[in-house]
Amino acid sequence: MDRHTLKIANGKNHVHHDMVIATHGFLSSGQSLDPIADLLTTAGYECAVWEYPSLRGSILSHASRLVGLIQAAMARPDIRRIHFVAHSMGGIIVRAAIAQSRMETLAKNQCGRLLMLAPPNKGSWLTRLPLGPFASQFPQLVELSEKEDSLVNRLPRLQRFDVGVIAAQNDWIVSQTATHLDGQRDHAVVPTSHQRLVQHPQAIEMTLRFLERGQLHESDAHETAGPTIPFQPLSHAHDTTVTEHSASNGRRAA
Numbered sequence: 001m002d003r004h005t006l007k008i009a010n011g012k013n014h015v016h017h018d019m020v021i022a023t024h025g026f027l028s029s030g031q032s033l034d035p036i037a038d039l040l041t042t043a044g045y046e047c048a049v050w051e052y053p054s055l056r057g058s059i060l061s062h063a064s065r066l067v068g069l070i071q072a073a074m075a076r077p078d079i080r081r082i083h084f085v086a087h088s089m090g091g092i093i094v095r096a097a098i099a100q101s102r103m104e105t106l107a108k109n110q111c112g113r114l115l116m117l118a119p120p121n122k123g124s125w126l127t128r129l130p131l132g133p134f135a136s137q138f139p140q141l142v143e144l145s146e147k148e149d150s151l152v153n154r155l156p157r158l159q160r161f162d163v164g165v166i167a168a169q170n171d172w173i174v175s176q177t178a179t180h181l182d183g184q185r186d187h188a189v190v191p192t193s194h195q196r197l198v199q200h201p202q203a204i205e206m207t208l209r210f211l212e213r214g215q216l217h218e219s220d221a222h223e224t225a226g227p228t229i230p231f232q233p234l235s236h237a238h239d240t241t242v243t244e245h246s247a248s249n250g251r252r253a254a
Contacts (some may be wrong), residue, residue, distance in 0.1 A: 018081045018112060019046045019073055020211065022065070025088025026054045026120070028195070034198050036085060036207055043208055044237055045083070048073075054089065058139040059151060063096035074213045081112035083211050084161075087198045088174065089140065091119030095155050104160040111160035115210050117203060118168045118194050120144050122178040123152055146178070157183055159162070164210040168197040187218040203245055 014184045020040050030049040037047045041228045052062045073082050082103075090155055094114065097105065097109040104111055123146030143151035158181075163185045171194040180187060192200045208217045 015078055016080050017044065017046055017078065018083060018211075019048065020083045020085055021048050021050055021066075021069060021073070021094075022085040023050045023087070023090035023196075024054070025086075025090050028054065028087065032195075032198050033085070033087065036204050039204055039208055040085070041213075046079075051220075052093070054140070059089065059093055059096055059143045062093045063100055066093060066097035067101045070101045070103060074101075074103065074110060074240070075162060079110065081108075082110050083112035083116045083171070084168070085117070085207055085211075086114070086119065087117040088119060088194065089128050089144065091116035092144065092152050092155070095158065096151075098158065098161070104158070108160055109146060112162065113162045113163045114158065114165070115207050115254070116179070116181070117166050117197050117207075118171055118174050119165060119179055120152060120174045121165070122146065122173050122182040123150060124178065127177050128171050130245075152217070162210075162214050164188075164204055164206075164216050166197065166203050166216065168192050168194050170194075171197075181233045184215060186210065186216040 009046075011051045020037075022030075022037055022040075024030055024032050030051040037049050040143050041048045046149060048069065050066060052065065070082070073079050073202070084094045084098075091114075094116075100115075124144045125146065127141045137245045145152070162182055163184045165181060165184050167174075167176045167178050167187070169176070169189050169191045174193045188206055190197060190200050190203045192203070197203050209218070210216050
């Protein structure tokens with residue numbers, strides 16, 4: 001049975017607010033997104049970290065489950081816009097779930113922004129590894145194939161969501177070229193690895209900036225300096241009231 005526990009910031013202003021649904025990648029868990037989710041919560045977003053068993057099931061089956069959470073958010077009158085933050089394969093699941101939910105048709109005004117971290121939008125070279133008799137146990141790798149007729153290369157183009165993509169410079173799972181998505185609004189490369197990207201300060205800063213302003217960089221020129229958005233522990237954040245659950249024991253949707 002699905003469950004989701006939401007972490008709400010700025011409780012006095014929660015009557016109308018934006019929601020972020022965040023999800024992890026292959027061989028990972030929702031805990032990897034805690035640094036991003038904590039910052040988004042502190043900034044005033046309602047954040048739901050949605051988990052799935054990445055080693056089991058297909059991308060389409062996971063997307064079907066995520067649709068339930070999307071539909072629940074769409075039905076809530078207190079949610080102005082719904083955004084997504086997704087790492088790696090999670091980004092493909094989100095794209096498939098948006099298509100399955102028909103959100104861009106049924107809830108046009110609630111479509112916000114999608115920030116993708118190292119997404120295999122054109123497939124992953126990891127899928128070149130021969131699986132032999134084990135291929136049927138990893139349907140997600142077939143769906144992420146670099147072949148033109150694979151699932152990831154046949155997903156429909158997003159029409160209402162602003163898309164930002166952050167690639168990892170030292171990524172042996174997804175090439176920088178494969179992260180690009182047709183119609184993307186902005187793209188950036190951060191000097192880190194595929195798995196560490198979600199916890200890199202620059203990537204976290206860019207995530208918040210994109211959700212707030214629709215751009216990854218501080219200006220048109222690529223950033224050369226360090227992070228400019230101050231990172232504060234939740235317990236010391238100015239004028240922010242956090243209720244319900246901390247990152248370590250709550251804010252999960254599975």
